[in-house]
Amino acid sequence: MASRTRLWCAVTLASVLALSACSGADESEGGGGNTLRILVSKHPLTGPMKDMGWVAELEKKANVKITWEEVSADWDQKKAAMLAAGDVPDLIVGTNAINSTDLATFGTLFEDLKDDLDKLPNVKALFQAKPQLQAMATQPGGEIYTVPGYKRFWPETVTHQYINKDWLKNLGLKTPTTWDELYDVLVAFKEKDANGNGDANDEIPMDWSPVGTTGFGYFQPSVLLGSLGLPIAAGGGQGYFVEDGKVGNFLVDERYRQVLEFLHKCYAAGLVSKDVMTQDYSAYQSVARGKGDVAKVGFSWGWTASDRFGAQLAGQYEATAPLLAEAGQSTPVTWTYDSYAENFPANQIAMSAATENKEAALRVIDAFYDQDLSIQVLFGEFGQNITKVSDKEYKVLPPADGKSDPSTWKWTTTIADNGPTWIRDDIEVDLPTDLQEAVVQAEPLMPALKNMDLKQDVYPGQFIQMTAEDLNTLALSNQTILNITQPKFAQWITKGGIAEQWDAYVKQVNDSGLPANVSIFQRYYDKYAAQHS
């Protein structure tokens, strides 16, 4: 009911604003020709824009005065009302704040920047350096409504795999390399007092991040598909993947079934957290932080050991390589490839088509992609967060607030990953420790990631823009499909029954429009592959 009310609000708002728009046009001039209204969609941790040192530099470079509208919560709802009302501020800043689905519907609200590239030298240079970003920004009709970015330093995967090496040592076990070995290790974790605190029942052998009703994501067991050679991207999403140039959906793949059977075997033996299907993300994080020096979780996935298990326990964990489904298998293992989403963030800045000060807005967009400003937007201002060593060398400083960790510090002092950014390939940056840690802990995964052919095994969804018609078809069927597959995922792991239900399930999912969706993805993939071969 509330969502219907919300829609009504949007509708009412639209009508009210449509009326006021006629009279409002000449009034807003009052602010002076050099003032811009910029909306920024921020992380809830991020402080006010006025406290960010680089903002003054941005204003100076672009020679404008900026009035910020800062949104830290409920952006999706606010956005729907704002777009339906057509009330767009001069610029909207935020990675995917305006996403491709919005552009398919509301594209005309935004300025087409294709003809303005000459006034955006930084953006033009970015497109020359990274042609895939231009492909990504270009709509099916040829318009460029938003500018994407390039962050360069993020590892090729976000999901890292960890096992508690102290527990292994306490129990005299070796790091598992196959599913069977993992199973045996987890059984030992469960039955013995692995953490040595005298209680043999407080160990959680395995845990993963909450799987949502809208698909798969980071830190989830979808990475086990890699043990069977199924290449996924960005944690799995709604199941679509490409393998040797052929698009499929793992939700109906035999290998997905094998993974679920293995997970059920683990769950039935009590090796998986009982809360795994119902806990929220914060509970999932806090339980792994343990109590003092006593760890609670044996095997899990996360961004870095310090983020996942807390600074105090991080040392107990080691990053491990992907598991083999069985010893001596001939199929090469794979992992989840997340670099596209992390290093090539989409839709970072958009300009209103109705802006009265287009030149100034263009200057602001271009300034964001300046070398010095980009790095400050991402890691924080010079002096406080970064030392500029030379023209090509930068050093990211540890948090000035001793109690903070590098990631929290970054997110509180700047808009970070939400801001428009182009990190040049020819500069040298001393990275913050969390990013260094993530890169180091991704090393065991590198062989598996190397087994994936970027052209043939990773769906370049990030670089493809679809028509509104196709997006609608995909959205409608996906909603139905996920309503079937996500409950089954949870049910088959916790209660079993996959053997009897699998065939009927596959048929049901296929009847809900999956083949049509796969062929849409295939069509765009083929077109993209042909253009970029």
Add this chain to the structure above:
Amino acid sequence: MRLPRHWQLWAMLAPAIAFVGVFAYIPMYGIQLAFRKFTFQNGLTGGEWVGLKYFEQFFESPLFWTLMRNTVTISLATLVVGFVAPILLALIVNQVVHAGRKRFMQTATYLPHFISTVVIVGMLQVFLSPSSGLLTRLAGLAGVTDVNFLGDTSTFVPVYVISDIWQHCGWNSIIYLAALSRVDTQLYEAAKIDGASRLKLVRHVDVPALVPTMVVLLILSMGGVLSTGFEKVLLMQNTLNLPVSEVISTYVYKIGILSSQFSYSTAIGLFNTLINFVFLVVTNQIAKRVSGTSLW
């Protein structure tokens, strides 16, 4: 035109009429969105006329019956239990003679009403966690083991309804307490002289006094029979209970707001409203026949 006789009353009513007109009637022109293919360029009313296409799409959706069944189950259960519980509570509170204790009981039962939904669901998560939840452990002591109250498809509705009653029962009983306080004390005395017991007093004096209030409230709540508490359902949703927790409003949220299918979600919303309206009218007619009390 002659000024109405009670023009002062009309003047006082005017702001309310204007409010309802502006915010409820004028926006109704937007309903046509349900019959048009929405494209932003052509605006709210300029899209291509597609008739009942979006309604058919919804009726033919494989999710249709699931959504209907879930929505009706959750809201009927809430409606029935949520209708009876405040009446019982009011009758009990009314029996408490000591003024201080009565006030304490009333306050204690209606305070949870002010806790926000997010916090309530957070509390449920803590109390009902399958590994460490207080209530899960208590149930374990009582012999009910291995139940995941948050994930099991058979416990979702009870958990939803019971927590809802716990939260709103006290608040909803206030109106009944008000009705009870207006009962003429002579009736009690007369009944006592005739030898009525305490239970009989409740049965033959209190309950009849509540009937008109009960009927009006029942009719009003029947008007919202397909409206479930969107926030609470969405927050309580997880992959395990999705088969019983996906209701019309959460589906509209996912398809309409998250996937920008405005026409489709407007059509579903309109369908929802029509069903509610039918229920309202039917209940009203039945109440008129049976008890003589009705809204119109």
